[in-house]
Amino acid sequence: MALLPQRLSDGFVELRRCGFVDLESAVDAIHESWSELHHWLVSFQEEVTQDSYVRVIDDYVRGFDEDQDWSYFVVDQDDAALVGVANLYRLSGPERVAIGYWVRTSRTRRGYASRASRLLVDSAFSCLPMVNIVEIQMDVTNLASVRVAEKLGFRCVSEIKREIMAPGQSGRGFLWEMDRATWTSSNPAVPSILAD
Numbered sequence: 001m002a003l004l005p006q007r008l009s010d011g012f013v014e015l016r017r018c019g020f021v022d023l024e025s026a027v028d029a030i031h032e033s034w035s036e037l038h039h040w041l042v043s044f045q046e047e048v049t050q051d052s053y054v055r056v057i058d059d060y061v062r063g064f065d066e067d068q069d070w071s072y073f074v075v076d077q078d079d080a081a082l083v084g085v086a087n088l089y090r091l092s093g094p095e096r097v098a099i100g101y102w103v104r105t106s107r108t109r110r111g112y113a114s115r116a117s118r119l120l121v122d123s124a125f126s127c128l129p130m131v132n133i134v135e136i137q138m139d140v141t142n143l144a145s146v147r148v149a150e151k152l153g154f155r156c157v158s159e160i161k162r163e164i165m166a167p168g169q170s171g172r173g174f175l176w177e178m179d180r181a182t183w184t185s186s187n188p189a190v191p192s193i194l195a196d
């Protein structure tokens with residue numbers, strides 16, 4: 001059984017483990033958001049179709065089953081719309097994981113990325129006992145993503161040189177970190193947000 005739950009919820013957003021049942025809605029959200037996704041993200045540099053996204057979901061399913069990375073569709077619990085993707089993934093050492101996210105363009109600035117990230121940080125520290133640091137990286141010019149890290153209380157620890165792999169990238173990235181002690185002291189465990 002996977003280390004992280006299939007579903008997470010804070011009552012406003014649900015994170016639902018990525019699977020083929022949501023293929024059509026996910027591709028629809030990607031097509032609507034293409035210019036923003038293509039601008040910022042390495043993984044959206046080639047056209048996405050239902051056929052090509054089947055392979056992405058296939059990787060997500062395998063990653064989740066093998067506890068390598070945990071990818072969720074972000075769903076609005078009010079209208080059941082699929083509004084994005086949030087991923088938690090392992091880094092080279094056992095004590096660090098990282099978070100990634102994107103949100104459908106017509107649904108940005110409503111708190112989805114921050115809420116989804118909060119659920120992932122809670123889950124990382126609750127379900128992965130070896131993890132002590134959760135990190136978020138983004139281009140220095142990606143102000144919306146910077147704001148997500150900031151709102152969650154992450155600390156910007158360095159500015160790093162990065163290869164430019166998408167049109168919006170500047171070649172400089174920020175590394176933001178949250179450690180277990182800081183998170184648990186300011187975010188008391190709420191086991192009810194974790195639902196299988």
Ligand SMILES: CC(C)(COP(=O)(O)OP(=O)(O)OC[C@H]1O[C@@H](n2cnc3c(N)ncnc32)[C@H](O)[C@@H]1OP(=O)(O)O)[C@@H](O)C(=O)NCCC(=O)NCCS
Binds near residue numbers: 040101112
């Ligand atoms: C980054 C992204 C995931 C944010 O999603 P979201 O659901 O809108 O995020 P939230 O609503 O939780 O928070 C966004 C914050 O950024 C702020 N923001 C958005 N655009 C901004 C901008 N251009 N400049 C400054 N702040 C901005 C919002 O006002 C909000 O802050 P607030 O709550 O204090 O008002 C979304 O814009 C996106 O998918 N971008 C394309 C993909 C991407 O860049 N992914 C991240 C890669 S590291």
